[in-house]
Amino acid sequence: xxxxxxxxxxxxxxxxxxxxxxTDDNTSTAGGTSxxxxxxxxxxxxxxxxxxxxxxxQANAIAEWKKNFQSSNPGVSINYxxxxxxxxxxxxxxxxxxxxxxxxxLNDEKGEPAQADARCKTGKAINLPMVTGPVxxxxxxxxxxxxxxxxxxxxxIFNSKITKWDDPAIKADNPDAKLPSTAIQAFxxxxxxxxxxxxxxxxxxTADADWPYEPAKAWPAEAQGQGAKGSDGxxxxxxxxxxxxxxxELSFAENSQLQKAKVAxxxxxxxxxxxxxxxxxxxxxxxxxxxxxLKLKIDYATKAxxxxxxxxxxYEITCEKGLAAEDAKLVKSFLGYTASDxxxxxxxxxxxxxxxxxxxxxxxxxxxxxx
Amino acid sequence: xxxxxxxxxxxxxPFRFASTGAGVVLLAIMAAIGVFLVVKAVPALQANxxxxxxxxxxxxxxxxxxxxxxxxxxxxxxxxxxxxxxxxPVAVGxxxxxxxxxxxxxxxxxxxxxxxxxxxxxxxxGLWGVTFLVPFMLGPSKFLNDYLGWIPLFGxxxxxxKSMLTASLVLAIMILPIIAAISREVFLQAPKMQEExxxxxxxxxxxxxxxxxxxxxxxxxxxxxxxxxGRAMGETIAVALIFPATFxxxxxxxxxxxxxxxxxxxxxxxxATEVGRGALIASGLVLFLITLLVNMAARFVIARRxxxxxxxx
Numbered sequence: 228x229x230x231x232x233x234x235x236x237x238x239x240x241x242x243x244x245x246x247x248x249x250t251d252d253n254t255s256t257a258g259g260t261s262x263x264x265x266x267x268x269x270x271x272x273x274x275x276x277x278x279x280x281x282x283x284x285q286a287n288a289i290a291e292w293k294k295n296f297q298s299s300n301p302g303v304s305i306n307y308x309x310x311x312x313x314x315x316x317x318x319x320x321x322x323x324x325x326x327x328x329x330x331x332x333l334n335d336e337k338g339e340p341a342q343a344d345a346r347c348k349t350g351k352a353i354n355l356p357m358v359t360g361p362v363x364x365x366x367x368x369x370x371x372x373x374x375x376x377x378x379x380x381x382x383x384i385f386n387s388k389i390t391k392w393d394d395p396a397i398k399a400d401n402p403d404a405k406l407p408s409t410a411i412q413a414f415x416x417x418x419x420x421x422x423x424x425x426x427x428x429x430x431x432x433t434a435d436a437d438w439p440y441e442p443a444k445a446w447p448a449e450a451q452g453q454g455a456k457g458s459d460g461x462x463x464x465x466x467x468x469x470x471x472x473x474x475x476e477l478s479f480a481e482n483s484q485l486q487k488a489k490v491a492x493x494x495x496x497x498x499x500x501x502x503x504x505x506x507x508x509x510x511x512x513x514x515x516x517x518x519x520x521l522k523l524k525i526d527y528a529t530k531a532x533x534x535x536x537x538x539x540x541x542y543e544i545t546c547e548k549g550l551a552a553e554d555a556k557l558v559k560s561f562l563g564y565t566a567s568d569x570x571x572x573x574x575x576x577x578x579x580x581x582x583x584x585x586x587x588x589x590x591x592x593x594x595x596x597x598x
Numbered sequence: 599x600x601x602x603x604x605x606x607x608x609x610x611x612p613f614r615f616a617s618t619g620a621g622v623v624l625l626a627i628m629a630a631i632g633v634f635l636v637v638k639a640v641p642a643l644q645a646n647x648x649x650x651x652x653x654x655x656x657x658x659x660x661x662x663x664x665x666x667x668x669x670x671x672x673x674x675x676x677x678x679x680x681x682x683x684x685x686x687p688v689a690v691g692x693x694x695x696x697x698x699x700x701x702x703x704x705x706x707x708x709x710x711x712x713x714x715x716x717x718x719x720x721x722x723x724g725l726w727g728v729t730f731l732v733p734f735m736l737g738p739s740k741f742l743n744d745y746l747g748w749i750p751l752f753g754x755x756x757x758x759x760k761s762m763l764t765a766s767l768v769l770a771i772m773i774l775p776i777i778a779a780i781s782r783e784v785f786l787q788a789p790k791m792q793e794e795x796x797x798x799x800x801x802x803x804x805x806x807x808x809x810x811x812x813x814x815x816x817x818x819x820x821x822x823x824x825x826x827x828g829r830a831m832g833e834t835i836a837v838a839l840i841f842p843a844t845f846x847x848x849x850x851x852x853x854x855x856x857x858x859x860x861x862x863x864x865x866x867x868x869x870a871t872e873v874g875r876g877a878l879i880a881s882g883l884v885l886f887l888i889t890l891l892v893n894m895a896a897r898f899v900i901a902r903r904x905x906x907x908x909x910x911x
Contacts, residue, residue, distance in 0.1 A: 310868060312869060313659070313869040313870055313874075314869070336661050412758060417842070417861075418864070418865035418866070418869075419869035419874075441660065443657055443660055444659060444869050445866065446843075448655035448844060448845035451844065452854070453843075453854045454760075454843030454865075455728075455760070455842075456838050456839050456843075456864075456865060463728065464728075464732070467729075468736075
């Protein structure tokens with residue numbers, strides 16, 4: 228039994244890495260040409276190994292960056308373990324990795340900033356927004372394209388209060404659509420995930436009355452619905468189930484060619500999800516951190532024109548000062564690349580959105596200050 | 599043999615030491631696992647702001663941790679029992695066919711295939727389950743719900759593919775080869791004299807099997823079933839992929855209900871905080887206890903059967 232479990236874990240790792248390879252392959256032409264046309268700027272003298280761990284939501288982004296960065300800096304090898312945000316932050320605090328990828332900034336309530344500052348000895352830990360992952364509301368209704376949903380309706384659906392596709396609330400959002408009376412099957416992530424965390428934050432912020440649960444990485448059991456494991460599990464469930472609806476990162480929605488709903492922002496405008504419309508919400512976010520700590524406070528009810536409201540910003544968490552000299556140089560060089568224009572541009576083909584330029588300037592400044 | 603019984607060989611001492619040592623190490627490892635689970639679980643259980651046995655949710659990473667084992671333990675036991683009920687008759691049939699019905703050449707090929715099935719990694723069953731069986735089960739589930747809905751097990755208003763029934767079916771397929779392989783070995787051990795005597799008395803093959811093979815093999819089949827049950831309860835990734843991971847305790851095996859302890863650990867570990875990990879370890883401790891109880895019950899049953907069989911013989 229124990230061996231079977233271990234075997235299963237090993238196989239899963241194999242399957243996941245195969246999946247990751249698959250993603251790489253799909254985009255290798257785009258990435259390859261871009262890095263050949265514009266060689267990554269970097270110091271030829273950088274050599275060594277960076278160990279990092281954390282969010283699986285940015286695993287594909289890191290994989291792409293790693294490939295480009297290593298091809299222009301052959302002396303560097305980057306190990307990113309997509310073990311999950313929580314595990315990544317723990318590894319960073321324990322000092323086993325040079326930076327952590329995380330779906331949320333260091334959490335004050337859990338005392339993470341203090342622990343992370345202690346790990347950085349002479350300096351303090353900083354949150355650097357690096358990857359924007361828009362979250363799509365996906366559904367499977369043959370013949371009904373461009374479904375429009377308001378946050379209130381979305382909350383009703385995921386709270387199992389709206390159970391048929393021809394419910395008056397959905398009709399009110401879509402006066403022109405011909406809606407079937409199919410039962411709604413709402414899927415959510417059965418594993419704990421930053422995507423669920425952000426999605427429930429969005430519901431809490433925009434539809435408080437219809438979403439009485441606290442945002443969390445684990446789906447609230449009271450809301451009911453069906454769970455599926457991992458973004459790929461969600462995508463395949465939606466693909467195979469008529470009447471299904473769920474939320475998933477844009478890249479998975481596009482790879483599986485799922486129908487994406489237009490979501491109403493704070494101004495009541497139904498916005499289609501594109502990298503640009505998601506970037507507008509990040510641009511409107513306010514910076515909650517101080518100095519070079521660029522922790523963001525996203526306004527899910529943003530009124531900015533053309534802004535798609537459900538976005539996930541993932542951070543790289545590292546030390547502003549106090550990393551080992553060798554690590555600091557490597558991390559600075561690598562994050563310098565990821566925050567560069569070609570670093571950000573390399574992401575769009577993977578279903579991520581580039582950071583808006585105003586924020587990017589600040590991130591670059593913060594990376595410059597790493598020592 | 600008799601000659602060497604009184605002579606002490608030079609190898610005796612070290613061998614005795616090594617085998618005693620191996621036994622002690624095994625016990626020490628078991629004790630260490632138990633201590634580790636308890637030590638890690640206790641702080642989380644103390645941090646729990648609700649009742650561990652009954653709380654129908656799992657939010658140990660919240661600032662006020664709330665989590666309960668009830669629905670998870672229920673799902674673990676129900677899915678494993680259903681799997682056992684589905685798998686055992688089929689497995690016994692397969693074993694009997696291989697041991698007593700099939701031509702010898704076919705039997706050896708079949709036996710090999712059954713052994714091979716037991717070696718398929720569980721994630722493969724899980725992926726097959728979630729990509730093929732889940733959508734496929736929607737039809738049969740609807741049928742059961744429409745025509746047999748008066749049986750509480752098949753009742754309910756919502757029928758989905760990701761259900762307790764689908765998970766149990768996958769578990770049943772996973773434990774089938776284990777039960778079949780062990781049962782086959784046991785049936786092959788059935789005393790040939792008795793079998794031939796039965797046939798000589800004019801019994802048909804089925805009567806012969808019923809009179810001599812099945813009574814002889816019963817303890818073996820029971821222990822095979824218990825091994826299968828143990829595997830089903832500890833099975834993690836296949837059910838994590840299939841269960842809808844809800845925390846509702848319901849006997850409606852066609853509805854969107856179902857979860858298990860092992861699946862919950864697989865789902866929660868990646869993003870767990872200190873308390874979250876402790877909570878998951880506490881759930882692991884409960885699974886450990888349930889497995890222990892099942893194994894003890896199985897040993898008890900087998901011991902009684904054996905005595906009975908010996909007395910009858």
